Amino acid sequence: MKRMLSSTDVLVIGGGAAGLLCAIEAGKRGRRVVVLEHNREIGRKIVISGGGRCNFTNLHTRAENFLSGNPHFAKSALARYTPQDFLRLVERHGIPYHEKTLGQLFCDRSARDIVFMLEAECAAAGVRIETACPVRTVARNSGFVVDSGQGIWEAKSLVIATGGLSIPRMGATSFGYDIARQFGLNVLECHPALVPVTFGRPDQAKYSGLAGVSAEVVVAAGKCRFREKMLFTHRGLSGPAILQASSYWKTGGFLEIDLLPDVDLVSRLRERRSAGDCSETRTIVSRFLPKRLTDRWFELHSPSKPVAMVGDREIETIARGLREWRVEPAGTEGFEKAEVTAGGVDTAELSSKTMEARKVLGLYFVGEVVDVTGQLGGFNFQWAWASGYSAGQAV
Numbered sequence: 001m002k003r004m005l006s007s008t009d010v011l012v013i014g015g016g017a018a019g020l021l022c023a024i025e026a027g028k029r030g031r032r033v034v035v036l037e038h039n040r041e042i043g044r045k046i047v048i049s050g051g052g053r054c055n056f057t058n059l060h061t062r063a064e065n066f067l068s069g070n071p072h073f074a075k076s077a078l079a080r081y082t083p084q085d086f087l088r089l090v091e092r093h094g095i096p097y098h099e100k101t102l103g104q105l106f107c108d109r110s111a112r113d114i115v116f117m118l119e120a121e122c123a124a125a126g127v128r129i130e131t132a133c134p135v136r137t138v139a140r141n142s143g144f145v146v147d148s149g150q151g152i153w154e155a156k157s158l159v160i161a162t163g164g165l166s167i168p169r170m171g172a173t174s175f176g177y178d179i180a181r182q183f184g185l186n187v188l189e190c191h192p193a194l195v196p197v198t199f200g201r202p203d204q205a206k207y208s209g210l211a212g213v214s215a216e217v218v219v220a221a222g223k224c225r226f227r228e229k230m231l232f233t234h235r236g237l238s239g240p241a242i243l244q245a246s247s248y249w250k251t252g253g254f255l256e257i258d259l260l261p262d263v264d265l266v267s268r269l270r271e272r273r274s275a276g277d278c279s280e281t282r283t284i285v286s287r288f289l290p291k292r293l294t295d296r297w298f299e300l301h302s303p304s305k306p307v308a309m310v311g312d313r314e315i316e317t318i319a320r321g322l323r324e325w326r327v328e329p330a331g332t333e334g335f336e337k338a339e340v341t342a343g344g345v346d347t348a349e350l351s352s353k354t355m356e357a358r359k360v361l362g363l364y365f366v367g368e369v370v371d372v373t374g375q376l377g378g379f380n381f382q383w384a385w386a387s388g389y390s391a392g393q394a395v
Ligand SMILES: Cc1cc2nc3c(=O)[nH]c(=O)nc-3n(C[C@H](O)[C@H](O)[C@H](O)COP(=O)(O)OP(=O)(O)OC[C@H]3O[C@@H](n4cnc5c(N)ncnc54)[C@H](O)[C@@H]3O)c2cc1C
Pocket: 013, 014, 015, 016, 017, 018, 019, 036, 037, 038, 039, 042, 043, 044, 045, 046, 048, 049, 050, 051, 054, 055, 056, 057, 133, 134, 135, 136, 161, 162, 163, 164, 166, 167, 170, 171, 172, 173, 175, 338, 339, 340, 366, 367, 368, 369, 377, 378, 379, 380, 381, 382, 384
């Protein structure tokens, strides 16, 4: 049976954060917009984000919060659509929110509030949304011809907003990268980011008993340092500090972890020694670090003894060991557990103002599919909104 060909001005493939914002803006400009989403509902990642509360933006968003082959690329879009712009939208819809920490804004009630808001904005802008509609192929005529599960569509402008590879069970596909390659655009290698790391066998044997223990630490990967919580898991390390560092970690490299960022341990131990304290070194350290972690660390690295019996050099070795703990991860938990995908459509192929492919007029890429990856804290959504907005003004 021959399927019907429908035509519109703008086709957006992917009903996630970036695609929906783009569709809303284009619709407001009077464009006829259709969003094709292969899940049964739009915005599934929004619903699970931020532990169900969606950290929808960060008030302190700057280009420095993003990882990209071109660190300047995101600036234009981020300036055109700011966290305050998105916040105005949230406030206009009466969605209660709060600042958790460091400019991170979360919904008070549920991440679904953001999805309902985007849905309402789409309806107001006359955007048509087709769900359960997986796009399979894209071909070129004077515009683009798109074959979806529910029919064939034709449009002058095509926006690829299909996200990255993280969490395949939520509908993540490589579709956006495949289309970029099909049209001759360069795609930078993708890897999981904001992801727990795994220990190699020896470290797993040493530390897996600490699963569930957490501490505030500073984790350095290359030149980037993050001070936040770290969590031991059965297979390795997680928690915000590790997720942040994972985006900058490269296979074969190491993470350097300061387990006592606020403590001048050398002075503390010397002080206790001069005061004639009979406590063991590990008892003193356990005042600053979880006891299970302290005990394991001393078992592995330094026999604990009364501080009165510890010489200067040994004190320095203990302090250095705790402040410069080097971990060489065997790998990461992969796309199954990664919050985002680093790498993607090379920004050199796109206009930073409109997100349009330089070589293929009418073809746009927005959101996570582009090689712009935010740090943890609401930056990835801000990139999705900002890049979606920029394309929405141009399609
Ligand atoms: C567990 C988790 C928590 C997160 N929490 C936060 C947070 O609190 N704050 C933050 O800033 N970021 C967070 N992120 C990251 C954030 O969710 C993403 O960066 C953001 O959703 C990217 O938006 P996007 O529109 O580019 O892609 P997506 O939201 O992934 O949307 C892409 C859409 O395209 C659809 N699609 C894919 N292929 C096809 C196809 N062939 N045909 C039709 N449709 C297709 C998908 O089903 C999907 O709906 C989190 C991510 C995860 C996994």
